[in-house]
Amino acid sequence: MRNDCSPIEPLRVSGVEPALFSFYAFAQDTIIGVQVDRPIYEFHPLELDEARDFLSVQELAAVYLNYIFKIQQRGPYLLCGYSFGGLVAYEIATLLEKEGKEIGLLALFDTSHPQFSRNISVIELARFRVTYLTNRFMKYGNNLLYGKLGNIKADVLQFIIPRLRTIAWRMTRAAFRTANRPVPRIMRRETQAVATAWRTYTPGTCTNRLVLFRVEERGVEYNRDMTLGWRACVTSDIEVHVVPGRHEDMMKKPYVHVLVEKLNSYLAGIGNQHSP
Secondary structure, three states: OOOOOOOEEEEEOOOOOOOEEEEOOOOHHHOOOOOOOOOEEEEOOOOOOOOOOOOOHHHHHHHHHHHHHHHOOOOOEEEEEEOHHHHHHHHHHHHHHHOOOOEEEEEEEOOOOOOHHHOOOHHHHHHHHHHHHHHHHHHHHHHHHOOOHHHHHHHHHHHHHHHHHHHHHHHHHHHHHHOOOOOOHHHOOHHHHHHHHHHOOOOOOEOOOEEEEEEOOOOHHHHHOOOOOHHHOEOOOEEEEEEOOOOOOOOOOOOHHHHHHHHHHHHOOOOOOOOO
């Protein structure tokens, strides 16, 4: 079990192969099927102190990397992350590269490049937005036309409410900063802190191979770039796998089993040959 003051939880401690370090991805009941001959450590969000309303991806990566080094001093390092956790895994990979460490695996689970819309041309951005609006109009219109109340409710929960929360968070944060006061703890919601950290992060260049697992139910506007924007900063190969489910449930049963099966094909080729 995880210490209350520690952001790391050992999901599995046995195994002779290099550990798999996961960021906001797995739970104890979802690691079933992951190669049994290696430990798995899961990282969780850090608690914010009274002076901070969010921690940057770079700050999180620096803290987490110290925990990793306490467990494993030499490579190959195996990193994976879900959604925002993918950004943290990516940033840690860039830090390891700068130190000349070997990265055996860098896998992102449905993590899009945070500057995706800024890294494409004006024409591509216009096409992206037109495709997005057309797809959503047809989807929501179809739900209304045929009275699919369950789908309408899901759409509201998935798209509208999170956006309203983000707007409220930005307004609140701006007001307290203007008054030179910290945002009250009750208002520093983890989801909004993550959104702020995501929006302000600009990934550096990575020369390591990137493995991207993206859900099949992503909006069609993302199909113009199957790498979800990562081709802008990854100079090596990007291997993309489409897995079942939506972003919200891809790491849950039964969908996670397909992801784990594909992940194991990469883990199988990574042995215990540590680099200096």
